[in-house]
Amino acid sequence: MTERATDRATDRATRITIGCMGDAGGRSLPARAKGAARGLGSYVGSRSLKQKALGAGAGAVLLSAPFGGLAGAPPPGPADLAVGEAVRVGPFEVTLRGATTLPYVGGVVNAAETNRVLCVLAEVTTVGDRPEYGVTLSGAVRPPADGGVVAVGEGGDFPLRGSDGAAQAALAVVSDGAVESGNLDRLNPGVTYTVVLAWEQEGSWSGDSVTVTLDGLTWVEEDSIGLMPQRWNDLDEPVYSATLPVVPGLLTVAEP
Amino acid sequence: MSPLGRGTAVAAAVIAAMALGRVVTETWPVNDVTTAPFVRSGAVAEPVRTEYATITVDGVRAARTLVTGGLSEPPAATAGGVFLVADVTVRATRRTENIDGLYLVDAEGLRHEGTARGGCATGMFAPAGVDWHAMACFDVAPDVLEGAYLVVARGGGDLDGYYQARDEVVHVDLALTADRAAQLAASTETYATWLPGPEPYDTRPWSPEREAP
Structure with missing residues (x-):
């Protein structure tokens, strides 16, 4: 051209x-x-x-x-859970029994001398067909907001529950009403435990009840980038909420 | 042969060659790679030799409670079901081996992992050339004992055996017949737990009167 x-x-x-x-x-x-x-x-x-x-x-x-007119509906709030009512949380069947405070729980929660340990008593059965980690269960239980739980970095040495910085519960077995010293690390299929979920509690806290909230867990077979497949994922959405009476003397501690 | 006939014959020959190639590649896949582990089977008190270690399950016991290190303490751990205790000896061949897979498989194929409660071993680093003794404890429902076998491997049992791909894995028949399983399930014994080490440990039932060695 x-x-x-x-x-x-x-x-x-x-x-x-x-x-x-x-x-x-x-x-x-x-x-x-x-x-x-x-x-x-x-x-x-x-x-x-x-x-x-x-x-x-x-x-x-x-x-x-x-x-926001086309946004999805907000998730429903947590359902009320009664003391003694069994519910399914991921691979676990959980029944909350009550709460109490203990001066210490050696080997489970290293509370400051001026603080105590808030213990939530529960029964748990692994109803799934795989062995599960104890932290899968304890991570699904939120620290009671009204329980005087010591925040991370203020005297406690808990692992973080999640990105919110809240303290994750320690999980220990209860035998004959006494809390064992040592964490429950693995839960095999079909085994039922009486357990405590324990947090360090401010020594000045006083109350008759605490509100315990359970998050939903969902199974992840394959994640998007393949790094953490086949695991239970905490949805970070409360699905059950229970008000537990704080009963003095509900538990004892295995003496060292 | 006419040009049309030759063309038809060539086309038929090409199609036949492609079909033959398809049959060959489907009959003998060239891209399939096995990921299955190489299973070495054994029995209690019978050393099982692998490329990386000789593995022996010396015995199987059951306990209701465990105490740590034989000290005169209250029970360190009480079973939710029953503790099946396996005494395992690993003699690594050439280098320290990380035995990360140490679990039970029941008759239905479900995996049951060991616990560290009370001081039990959930795995071990076994140094080369030394008999390394470990006490593995499995808190399981009593009804899974019958027919269960023990798996000892370098890779854990998570992710459908991903960590055991193409490695030698030892399956040990624990001889858990119905009678033996029932006997173990009814156990009320207490045993002391021991950390993995080169010295054989005391496998007798624990009693408060016995002094810690």
């Missing part, structure tokens, strides 16, 4: 582009908009009242989208 021919082709392309942008069909943009609005008005006017109402509703929903 010669230079002149190239220039002609470029000029033609430029005219076509400008025409598409500004005056196709010889009409200005405001004129086209007015025409479209008249067409829409005519179309809407010919609809039935019911169709108009439905269209108005759909339009209102779409207009509310930037403000």
Whole structure:
């Protein structure tokens, strides 16, 4: 192609582009908009009242989208859980029995001398078909917000429960009413334990009850990047909430 | 032969060659790689030799409670079900071996892991050339004992055997017949736990009167 021919082709392309942008069909943009609005008005006017109402509703929903109108419904709050009621939490069947405070639980929670240990008594059975880690269960139990639990870094040495920085419960077996010294590390299928979930508690705390909340656990067969497949994942969504009476003397500690 | 006939014959020959190739590759897959472990089977008190270690299950016991190190303390651990205790000796061949897989498989194929409660071993680092003794304790439901066998391996049993791929894995028949399983399930014994080490440990039932060695 010669230079002149190239220039002609470029000029033609430029005219076509400008025409598409500004005056196709010889009409200005405001004129086209007015025409479209008249067409829409005519179309809407010919609809039935019911169709108009439905269209108005759909339009209102779409207009509310930037403000969250199309967002999913918030998850329902945790269901109330009664003392002694068995519920399924991931691979576990959990029954909460009550709560108490102990001066110490050696080998389980190393509380400061001025503090105590809040213990939630429960029965747990692994109803899944795999051995599970104790931390899978203890991680699903939130520290009671009204239980005076010492936050991480304020005297406790708990592992973190999650990104919220809350203290994770220690999990220990109860035998004949006494808390064993040492954590329950693995729970095999079909085995039932009486356990405590324990947190360091401020020594000044006083109360008649504590609220215990259980998170939902969901099975992850394969995760998106393949690093942690086949595990129970804490949804970080409370599914059960129970108010447990604090009963003095509910538990004792195995003396060292 | 006409040009059309030759073309048809060539096309038929090409299709036949492709079909033959398909049959060959499907009959003898060239891309399949086995990930299954190499199982070495054995029995109690029978050394099982692998490329990396000689592994022996010296005995099997059952306990209701465990005490740590034979000290005169209250029970360190009480079973939710029953503690099946396996005394395992590993003699690594050339280098220190990390025995991370140490678990039971019941008759239905379910895995049951050991616990560290009371001081039991859930695995061991076995140095080369030394008999390394470990006491593994499995808190299991009594009804899973019958027919269960012990697995000893370098890789753990998680992820459907992913960590045991193409490695030697020892399966030890614990001779848990119905009678033996019932006997073990009814155990009320207490045993002392011992950390893994080169010295054989006391496997007799623990009693408060006996002094700690």
